[in-house]
Amino acid sequence: MEDESPKKRNIRPTEKSNLPIITLFVLVLLVLAMLYVGYEYVSDDSTNSEELTSTVKDTTEDKTVTEEPVAEEPESEDPVIKAKPKATEEKDKEKTKEKEKKEEPKKTEDAKVVASRIGGREIIRTVKGGETFSSVASRYNLTTETLKALNPSITELKSGDKLKIRVKAVHTVGPGDILKVVSGKYDVSKEAIMKANGKTKDLASRGEELVIPFPTKR
Template sequence: MEDEFPKKRNIRPTEKSNLPIVTLLVLVLLVLAMLYVGYEYISDSSSSSEELTSVVVDSTVEQTATEPISDEPAPSSEETAEETKPEPVKEKVEEPKKEEKPAISASSVGGEQITHTVQSGETFSSIASRYNLKTETLQGLNSSVSDVKAGTTKLKIQVKAVHTVGPGDVLRVVAGKYGVTKEALMKANGKTRDFSERGEKLIIPFPDKK
């Protein structure tokens, strides 16, 4: 006979699970995290929009945009200054007058005056040296002559004397008589050798340069 009260079967104890609670907490945290991220995003976008609106428009950019663009470079300050400078008034430059050679009188030099016809290759300097004169003295005696030309120009020459050769008048004797050297006597008369003829007129130069 079976027991009136049958034995109770072993009932599996119910275990309380914490899984739903954990899941709920995770969801709540995710929602909070999403809210936080969304708030940060909204605040960043609002600040960036404020920065964009607070940018001051540079007026110089608008001015340069309105100015016409040209390939030619702008004139420098120096060029503009040169353009504005008034043209200088050109003063008439007077040509320097040719210095006139001071005239020298024959009496101030002394001696006798002869006339010399310029030969080819001769100059004031060479002619003055021939007659033992300074170049300035010769030019002063001929102040009206500016240039010498062979065969056509005749110059006034002052010499100590003009001697006519007589018997026994050799060049050495004539030179000693007037106190000049024989070489100076030959040079004044254009002689290349020690010879003179009777009746010949010899030009006696000054012993010292006049």
């Protein structure tokens, strides 16, 4: 009896530890965390790849859209359309050149024709300031059109220009030649002679040259 009692006293009670359960729980959490991180990484890669494919598709679609109207346009029509106006322009230039060549000799012929048709004598008169075609023409009993036809090279009168004028005659005043006698000799009114020579009085000096205009407008 004495031997059994001390044996029972020396036996210690067994203690239960929670360490294995905690470590297992921590490992499970780590595994879950790694799985979650890996899933996010994979999902990010898939979205990036989808964006890349979408951008590539967009560029190809843009290219096809821009290239479609170019392919539809006929290539053979462009040079034909461009060539037509060039040909017409060249023809127009040739026509204008031919017209200019034809018109140049006509102007000189018209002046000669007008001079021969009017007859009389040609005089050269220096234009004074303020004079116009109509004022000069009325002074010598000519129409404005006739005076312009006699001077085709002059478009606007300027002081100092030389005008060709056709008159009936040029009379040199002799002894006893008064304006009334001169007007009766050429069958032109005295007023017309005075106007053509810029006279305000019925006077003429001996040796003076009087311009005799036409009796009617030409």
